[in-house]
């Protein structure tokens with residue numbers, strides 16, 4: 499059986515079903531696989547998207563058969579995306595955009611969060627537990643809605659989402675505030691994403707809190723990318739990107755490509771790294787950040803320093819200073835050294851800073867990192883729109899800008915794929931402002947309409963209805979109130 503271990507303690511072992519249900523390891527580390535299975539790329543070239551996801555899952559999750567996982571993926575993806583191919587591509591010579599926003603909530607998180615509820619339901623069945631599962635989720639905007647959508651009214655599972663009151667776009671907030679379902683709660687918190695994430699992690703590690711929830715028959719889990727069940731489905735769209743370029747004749751089989759990933763919690767780009775470790779021909783991984791450039795500095799210097807100014811930007815899903823999944827990369831690059839990784843994470847907790855050794859730095863050689871400020875983001879939206887007649891959202895714009903920096907620095911002529919992580923309509927506010935078509939008097943739905951008229955793009959029907967939905971969740975709480983609000987929610991549900 500394939501087992502997972504904690505990044506901080508090799509004695510901790512868990513089956514995939516256990517690791518996914520737990521979300522985070524009991525010592526506060528993240529669950530990881532110690533080895534990467536080999537990618538059967540030639541067998542994946544012609545599979546329907548969902549079947550490819552199921553096949554990839556089966557390489558890691560051997561508690562289920564490939565057939566079961568393919569069926570699970572089919573159920574998860576059926577009718578979730580606007581097309582059966584799930585992804586859509588735009589090609590501009592050697593630069594390609596992989597649009598990951600044609601799912602139910604218009605951001606790439608849908609690729610994993612449509613599957614995760616099915617994986618957790620299957621895991622609950624494997625573990626034969628009578629407990630209810632409670633998903634605690636911190637969100638920088640997109641995970642929250644995608645998780646709510648995925649878990650709404652799923653039998654045996656409840657979900658509570660915390661988002662930063664002043665740290666998400668108006669549309670992201672509205673998406674969460676209007677979520678219907680009998681098994682969920684949504685809270686705005688007075689703090690930023692890092693506050694939300696660290697306090698959720700704290701609840702997972704708080705023995706007293708866990709005893710209280712256990713006494714109520716509830717077991718905690720996570721829908722954040724600290725959950726391995728979030729990462730695995732994301733490998734699929736890198737494989738899909740590769741096979742699309744191959745089929746379009748842009749590359750020959752086994753030619754290496756570059757990937758450009760707008761990064762926050764490092765989950766998306768970690769999936770690219772996993773794909774590469776499995777044998778997908780990826781040359782360089784370009785990590786794009788906004789003004790919160792903690793990852794840029796880390797990849798360029800080996801020093802991770804979270805003790806810096808936090809900025810709220812027009813790419814809010816990347817406004818993060820504690821990038822959780824980096825812990826997994828460090829673990830892998832250190833040669834699966836959990837003592838070493840645990841020590842760095844202790845330094846991070848105590849001094850908000852650590853520096854990696856030569857071995858890890860050497861392992862970072864195929865990572866490139868750049869940052870893009872607010873005016874760079876606006877210019878990128880404008881440039882791509884004016885030069886290519888193509889509309890991108892602010893997160894994708896950050897990636898585009900960073901790709902330009904990469905090209906300038908290296909002159910690399912390989913084909914590159916930019917992971918286009920959200921619909922521009924989701925950030926209509928900032929996109930209108932970038933295109934200088936905004937009027938301060940416009941409200942959100944007017945801005946969406948303005949953007950559609952200006953660009954002659956159809957408004958996705960979802961955004962037209964969003965404004966008519968009733969507001970169901972409007973509570974703002976302090977960080978200290980988070981554990982109690984969870985306990986209240988559980989009691990109210992009983």
Ligand SMILES: *Cc1c(COP(=O)(O)O)cnc(C)c1O
Pocket residue numbers: 605606607639640641723760761762763764765766767815816893919920
């Ligand atoms: C979550 C998100 C990101 C950052 O992804 P990570 O996996 O956290 O690095 C980038 N763009 C958008 C639109 C997102 O929702």
